[in-house]
Amino acid sequence: MRVIERLVLAVEKPLKEAIWDCQMCGQCILHSTGLSCPMRCPKNLRNGPCGGVRPDGNCEVYADKRCVWVEAWEGSQRLPVFKSHIHHLQKPVDWQLQGTSSWINLLSGRDGKAPLGWSPHPALPQRGRVSEGE
């Protein structure tokens, strides 16, 4: 591993783990998920909650933990910016990036690379009473 990446990781990893319980997927979308890390979801869902969320808002798998996506939804509504990003269709995880620095991957454009068969989607048109914000 290059020295620069090791240095960046020395800052990024403990910081993000302490604040967001970051799982180091290397392709951070925290701003799209109300600052709730979706990789903490036992099903690694990056596009919204599963159907198993308990009536009290806790996780289907861990009854004593709040659903990551309930927190993501609430968090996204509190964000001053990026509010609408929770509606973005997130591309499949690139598991090759696990453990690498998402900061470097962001700057290098590496985390923006989607599989060739993945179609980029235009921004979501919204209307009606369920407001998207932004």
Add this chain to the structure above:
Amino acid sequence: MTSQSRLAGLLREGRFVVTAELSSSDSADPEATWRQAEVLRGSVDAINCTDNTGAHVHMSSLAAAHLLVEKGIEPIMQLTVRDRNRLALQADLLGAAALGVRNLVLMSGDDVTAGDHPEARRIYDIDSMQLLEVAAAMRDRGTYLSGRKLEQAPTFFIGAVENPFAPPLEFRPLRLQKKVRAGADFIQTQLVFDVRLFAHFMAMVADLGLVGKVFIIPSIGIPRSARSAHFMREKVPGLHVPESLVARLERTPQARQAEEGVKIAVELVNAVREIPGVSGVHLIGIKWEEGVVQVAEAAGLLPRPTLSPLVSAGGRG
């Protein structure tokens, strides 16, 4: 490769459709699957073959779906992202298409901890939303997720699920909208017991302009006994069974509980039919195909309509 989904045809003709769930088989003998399916023949338009439902191992949904195709009964193949990575999912989708399967329902799946192999490794390589996109890309662009071309693209009618009753409630219609964008043609919902909450959900869906863009089919459960209602309430993830319903069955003498369960289901069918944007019902009698037929009959859903003869019924065409 030219046959189309009959279910899609009926929905596009504006018919109110009826689907049901096949009890999953634990038998190496295909007769077990066929016996269950024969009970439903003629009473429903298509039959869901579940994928390790409740995270319990059963015969694969692909095999069960193919067994139905062989008998001229239209299957809806469920596929979860819990047990397969993106390679296996695409391989099974293409294989299903070649075996005559036209309808899909793609979902995350109950977690392994809910099932009989809680120590299993969960996969979740891609999520349900991404699987919808993958199936749509195979169909519409004729490529795998990698971008590599298929020799012949499948013709899928793509379904997804939504649970209108699980938090965060305000996000659920938006998530459904996201599924439509990802490629869902129809939605089967979680079991509806709370009609008022479901109507509220449908109003939000309509507000998003989704009525007419996606067919929404609520699931109606047919409790066979107070005990089965109690089980659903306590043990099934994401299911919200009101205490009053369990109590109503408990007040009923045991010999008449099944009859009361059918009555409850018919009431629910009649209630959801009135809600704008509802395109059909998905009847679930847990290990009880006869209950499905009784509900379809009592709710006035029989006989099932036939489609124009140009469209073949599920075969390889």
